[in-house]
Amino acid sequence: MHRKLLLLCAISLIYFTRNISPILASIAFSIIGYLATDYLIPKVSNSYVKIGLHGKDMSKPGRPLLPECIGSVSAVVYVFIMLFYIPFIFYTYLSSNNGNNHGETAILETNPQVAIFPHNKLAEYLSSLLCLQTTILLGVADDLFDLRWRHKFFLPAVAAIPLLMVYYVDFNVTYVLIPKFVMNWLNLRDSSVINLGFFYYVYMASMAIFCPNSINILAGVNGLEVGQSIVLALLALINDVLYLGMGIEATKSRHRFSAALIIPFLGVSLALYKWNRWPAKVFVGDTYCYFAGMVFAVVGILGHFSKTMLLLFIPQILNFIYSVPQLFHLVPCPRHRLPKFNENDGLMYPSMADLKTTKPKPIVLRVLKLLHTFKLIHLEYEEKTKEIIACSNMTLLNLILVWSGPLREDKLCERILLIQFSIGILSILLRHSLGSIMFGHDNLWDIH
Amino acid sequence: MHRKLLLLCAISLIYFTRNISPILASIAFSIIGYLATDYLIPKVSNSYVKIGLHGKDMSKPGRPLLPECIGSVSAVVYVFIMLFYIPFIFYTYLSSNNGNNHGETAILETNPQVAIFPHNKLAEYLSSLLCLQTTILLGVADDLFDLRWRHKFFLPAVAAIPLLMVYYVDFNVTYVLIPKFVMNWLNLRDSSVINLGFFYYVYMASMAIFCPNSINILAGVNGLEVGQSIVLALLALINDVLYLGMGIEATKSRHRFSAALIIPFLGVSLALYKWNRWPAKVFVGDTYCYFAGMVFAVVGILGHFSKTMLLLFIPQILNFIYSVPQLFHLVPCPRHRLPKFNENDGLMYPSMADLKTTKPKPIVLRVLKLLHTFKLIHLEYEEKTKEIIACSNMTLLNLILVWSGPLREDKLCERILLIQFSIGILSILLRHSLGSIMFGHDNLWDIH
Numbered sequence: 003m004h005r006k007l008l009l010l011c012a013i014s015l016i017y018f019t020r021n022i023s024p025i026l027a028s029i030a031f032s033i034i035g036y037l038a039t040d041y042l043i044p045k046v047s048n049s050y051v052k053i054g055l056h057g058k059d060m061s062k063p064g065r066p067l068l069p070e071c072i073g074s075v076s077a078v079v080y081v082f083i084m085l086f087y088i089p090f091i092f093y094t095y096l097s098s099n100n101g102n103n104h105g106e107t108a109i110l111e112t113n114p115q116v117a118i119f120p121h122n123k124l125a126e127y128l129s130s131l132l133c134l135q136t137t138i139l140l141g142v143a144d145d146l147f148d149l150r151w152r153h154k155f156f157l158p159a160v161a162a163i164p165l166l167m168v169y170y171v172d173f174n175v176t177y178v179l180i181p182k183f184v185m186n187w188l189n190l191r192d193s194s195v196i197n198l199g200f201f202y203y204v205y206m207a208s209m210a211i212f213c214p215n216s217i218n219i220l221a222g223v224n225g226l227e228v229g230q231s232i233v234l235a236l237l238a239l240i241n242d243v244l245y246l247g248m249g250i251e252a253t254k255s256r257h258r259f260s261a262a263l264i265i266p267f268l269g270v271s272l273a274l275y276k277w278n279r280w281p282a283k284v285f286v287g288d289t290y291c292y293f294a295g296m297v298f299a300v301v302g303i304l305g306h307f308s309k310t311m312l313l314l315f316i317p318q319i320l321n322f323i324y325s326v327p328q329l330f331h332l333v334p335c336p337r338h339r340l341p342k343f344n345e346n347d348g349l350m351y352p353s354m355a356d357l358k359t360t361k362p363k364p365i366v367l368r369v370l371k372l373l374h375t376f377k378l379i380h381l382e383y384e385e386k387t388k389e390i391i392a393c394s395n396m397t398l399l400n401l402i403l404v405w406s407g408p409l410r411e412d413k414l415c416e417r418i419l420l421i422q423f424s425i426g427i428l429s430i431l432l433r434h435s436l437g438s439i440m441f442g443h444d445n446l447w448d449i450h
Numbered sequence: 451m452h453r454k455l456l457l458l459c460a461i462s463l464i465y466f467t468r469n470i471s472p473i474l475a476s477i478a479f480s481i482i483g484y485l486a487t488d489y490l491i492p493k494v495s496n497s498y499v500k501i502g503l504h505g506k507d508m509s510k511p512g513r514p515l516l517p518e519c520i521g522s523v524s525a526v527v528y529v530f531i532m533l534f535y536i537p538f539i540f541y542t543y544l545s546s547n548n549g550n551n552h553g554e555t556a557i558l559e560t561n562p563q564v565a566i567f568p569h570n571k572l573a574e575y576l577s578s579l580l581c582l583q584t585t586i587l588l589g590v591a592d593d594l595f596d597l598r599w600r601h602k603f604f605l606p607a608v609a610a611i612p613l614l615m616v617y618y619v620d621f622n623v624t625y626v627l628i629p630k631f632v633m634n635w636l637n638l639r640d641s642s643v644i645n646l647g648f649f650y651y652v653y654m655a656s657m658a659i660f661c662p663n664s665i666n667i668l669a670g671v672n673g674l675e676v677g678q679s680i681v682l683a684l685l686a687l688i689n690d691v692l693y694l695g696m697g698i699e700a701t702k703s704r705h706r707f708s709a710a711l712i713i714p715f716l717g718v719s720l721a722l723y724k725w726n727r728w729p730a731k732v733f734v735g736d737t738y739c740y741f742a743g744m745v746f747a748v749v750g751i752l753g754h755f756s757k758t759m760l761l762l763f764i765p766q767i768l769n770f771i772y773s774v775p776q777l778f779h780l781v782p783c784p785r786h787r788l789p790k791f792n793e794n795d796g797l798m799y800p801s802m803a804d805l806k807t808t809k810p811k812p813i814v815l816r817v818l819k820l821l822h823t824f825k826l827i828h829l830e831y832e833e834k835t836k837e838i839i840a841c842s843n844m845t846l847l848n849l850i851l852v853w854s855g856p857l858r859e860d861k862l863c864e865r866i867l868l869i870q871f872s873i874g875i876l877s878i879l880l881r882h883s884l885g886s887i888m889f890g891h892d893n894l895w896d897i898h
Binding site for chain 1: 530533543544577583586591594612616618619620
């Protein structure tokens with residue numbers, strides 16, 4: 003009943019505010035996205051299980067079977083609501099030109115509308131959707147066929163081609179600002195920027211590879227994949243609101259674009275979170291992780307704040323750096339590194355990598371001991387020989403458990419989300435305070 | 451070996467002709483698409499079978515199990531090569547502006563390139579790809595979950611939103627030409643056009659629903675889905691070449707757009723045909739049928755020749771009209787209406803619908819007898835009572851078999867493709883000869 007009421011509110015919001023702001027329409031579409039996702043997930047779950055898309059929840063007593071890849075519902079709903087959204091983003095342009103070029107005068111292709119309508123904005127929006135859809139296709143292929151790393155690693159960069167293309171023709175801003183002290187140090191007083199040229203495109207393509215994969219890697223407890231995406235979306239939105247409220251006109255349109263993409267994303271993600279949070283009734287799958295990561299890459303690239311966006315990904319970056327010794331097999335890496343569930347007390351414990359059968363090199367062992375001194379890893383010793391026989395797996399999840407002791411799954415997830423949010427807020431604050439000192443100015447307050 | 455050579459040729463073609471014409475690059479991408487699809491199909495077939503995407507070939511001795519939905523490979527390869535193609539379509543614009551806006555002068559967003567670059571063309575291209583990708587997603591969902599008719603029927607129209615949006619802002623030509631004699635008859639001498647306004651958009655959305663479904667319906671023998679798509683592509687290309695060779699400037703750019711989309715489509719389809727033609731090694735699945743149909747809808751809509759495009763679909767339209775009595779259950783409709791395979795002689799016979807258990811109304815029986823007189827249906831009578839007990843299923847496939855007698859599967863497919871090609875060529879000829887008489891002019895020769 004109150005679902006229908008909410009739907010009615012959303013539709014009225016779209017109708018009555020269509021001339022005012024596309025952001026209000028995006029809130030309405032976000033509500034519709036939430037309702038559609040929340041309605042569809044229980045409807046389609048059985049069909050997913052039937053075609054073999056299911057997995058065991060290892061951190062529950064009895065390891066119940068749950069439908070997998072349900073995040074693809076969120077992703078597809080997002081694409082469909084964003085298609086319906088297109089006319090409303092450009093409503094003011096469409097309605098103001100409405101009617102002046104119908105009928106016989108419009109026989110030739112030359113059309114006054116072509117000049118007035120912001121085709122570059124439309125191309126930006128379409129390229130974003132295209133990039134996200136390509137990512138979804140890639141995710142679906144991975145969910146269905148379990149693609150190999152070397153096959154799927156570069157594909158997100160291909161998905162980003164339309165994005166980079168639009169970036170090239172619309173902006174082609176390929177310089178980066180250099181902090182004042184570095185300029186002084188490098189004797190670059192005449193210029194405060196370095197033009198990276200082609201390499202800036204390589205950097206953006208790398209971002210399109212990094213964001214989707216980093217969300218996919220920081221996973222393993224109920225609600226974490228969606229939870230971190232929601233936190234990231236909120237942080238990006240806070241940054242957008244800062245610019246929309248206090249920023250100068252030149253930056254406003256980019257952050258309006260960013261908000262227009264992120265608000266509906268929040269809607270479909272919250273609905274997924276409702277079903278995926280502890281105790282999970284569904285799993286999200288790779289499709290959602292890739293899709294969510296790409297939303298942030300798209301927004302960062304076309305919103306011209308890819309570096310600020312990367313600041314919000316600090317926990318993911320730390321998780322990756324922390325994982326490197328195991329990813330590169332300096333330390334033995336078991337197939338699964340999820341925290342271990344203890345059925346007796348219902349808590350999660352750090353999972354351990356066995357260092358007995360394949361022994362790391364002495365130098366690695368020494369580094370492990372050092373990390374242990376700083377409480378960055380948990381080590382197990384043989385009682386007699388005092389030899390290291392196991393270390394906790396190097397993921398952020400296990401590290402939290404090393405720090406805090408065993409936790410229930412939902413508390414563990416909450417703690418990581420809280421860390422992500424705190425670091426994110428701090429980064430935004432530092433970026434606009436320290437940033438303006440280091441670079442001599444900040445684009446939130448002024449532009450040179 | 452000669453694959454690598456061909457690939458090298460394609461890459462050289464792209465490189466050396468990048469400044470000349472995007473059509474030459476599209477031929478190169480078509481070759482790459484052919485090679486990639488042909489390479490991938492045998493590689494991925496096992497994975498498809500493993501996750502349950504397989505079906506029995508009912509028209510072969512022993513009913514062998516074949517991988518299903520392999521057409522999705524063609525569709526996905528198409529999307530990826532079209533992403534790589536983007537920079538080359540706009541190469542002349544990109545290279546001419548290259549370098550004049552790098553560095554410090556480009557700090558603000560205002561950029562001379564924005565004014566010069568044809569953003570409306572880019573938006574057209576991106577919206578086409580977006581529409582095709584949405585269709586592919588829909589097809590994948592249908593292949594995986596066997597969606598119900600009422601769920602999937604309107605979805606292609608949603609996929610067409612970006613297309614209609616671009617059509618609205620770039621052209622918004624919603625009138626249709628009326629033949630002279632109708633004008634005289636309606637006393638509409640002052641105007642040769644009727645403005646359909648909003649209904650023209652309904653018409654275009656209907657086309658986006660019709661084309662994908664019509665290819666999906668005319669199916670059932672090896673190679674027919676891909677075969678008809680290839681014939682349609684060739685016909686559309688012949689029409690494009692006519693305009694590019696003899697047309698006026700205003701129509702040329704649209705047909706260049708059409709050719710740029712269709713040539714790579716031919717590449718990925720020919721590779722699929724190689725594997726799907728009799729005796730088939732793979733099945734194509736719904737994804738390809740929807741995708742192929744949508745290619746023609748997209749090209750017809752944004753190329754402004756949707757009515758000519760519909761002429762090429764006459765066999766599909768006839769197949770649909772002929773099927774109506776069974777689709778609306780005026781005549782009993784069995785679950786499968788494919789022609790029947792006879793293991794003894796290896797030939798296909800018309801499959802029959804049983805009229806004994808559920809008897810049609812007397813008026814329907816009389817119509818069936820009339821159709822029988824014109825050899826448009828095959829009827830079976832009870833020997834004693836002379837009652838009708840069965841009629842051939844109403845599909846174009848069965849009709850051909852009624853006309854020609856039993857045929858081997860490949861001959862049946864060839865015959866339909868030949869019919870499609872002949873009707874198509876005739877339509878194009880009539881459209882440009884009779885058309886110019888009926889409408890007073892033809893846009894191939896002149897424009898009013």
